Amino acid sequence: MTDIAPMPAPMLSADNRRATDRGPLIELRNVHAGYDGINVLHGVELSVAAGQVLAVLGPNGAGKSTMLRLIAGLHPILSGDLTVAGRRVNGASPEDLARAGLCLIPEGRGIFPNLTVHENLWMMTYGARGARLRQIESSAFDHFPKLADRRSQIAGTLSGGEQQMLALARGLVTNPAVLLLDELSMGLAPLVVEQLYAMVAQVASDGITIVIVEQFASIVLGIASRAAVMSGGRIVAEGDPAAIEATLSKTYLGN
């Protein structure tokens, strides 16, 4: 796999600089992590400010999903610091982070395939009933009208795109402060991916902090306010999406 040439210095737009001035909401400092003694992340340094949309790109095996799981508290940190809202949270339980408002939509969607769309949404509402549940469902269906037609359908029988919409809707009904999206486009047709990312852009316009991990750069760079490239468990480039796109284009296509 070709190593991506590092940027000479992070090229931040004025918007990104303002976002950074607010202080990072999530920060990884020299983070190492691994599986069964094999290091996967080697000194990752990354920060995400409130309201930013950070796209993390890179090939298979770069450590992108591991990094997201680590932020969500699902993977232990061997060394280094994970700071959320200014507080070191190494060892924090994933349920505590989720309750606080940090929501991970994992690779493979994480929906309950044997439950209906309605039941999948209900599971994310901490037992809401009656009018509150209807309000939450209505909010989800406003974002994803297609799901309203499938309300009583078993989630496992939905198409790939609809399952991904359900996964996103489940995340949004928890009213997250931070959304971590892992490989939204996996296994989906390009048209469906475009529609999904249009919805993500709409969610991002509401000001939710989003970290998106993707293999396919072009579509996610269109909605990101900042981008980073991972390779071999390290951040090898970081900065403005347009600059990252130019770097990737030059490295892979020789443009």
Place this chain on the structure above:
Amino acid sequence: MMNQDDRVEQFKTEISKMSVADPASGRDRVFAVLGAVLLLIGPLLTLVGFFTSHGTIDPLVQNDATITAIIGLTLTVAGGALFVRYSFAQFLRFWLARLSYESQAQTDRLIETLGGTTTAASPMSAAPTRAPAHAMADPISETPASET
């Protein structure tokens, strides 16, 4: 639905209230508990050896009982050492970290008083990985960016 700035503030509040287990204390706690258990088992074993040796006139059995009692004493001493060492480990760790920080801060103040710059002249902060005391609380230090 609250606006996103309020949601972020609420998120920060929730995170600050969260209890996060210190991974280092996990190991210390295990050893402290092990020490406490040995402190209980050791004397019991010693008593068993004592009463066994008193309950027989067979010198071989009495020898075995004596050895059992000595093992019990050994476990008691080892358990006591483990318990004392690891129950104080957390306190000692923080004490050492604080001592190190205050020592460095004092050195920096001394150098400032003498008229040198903190980062250039301080022998404590001359090491490439050490940051000056005034920057320690700042999670986003401007220094690395300005140096590049």
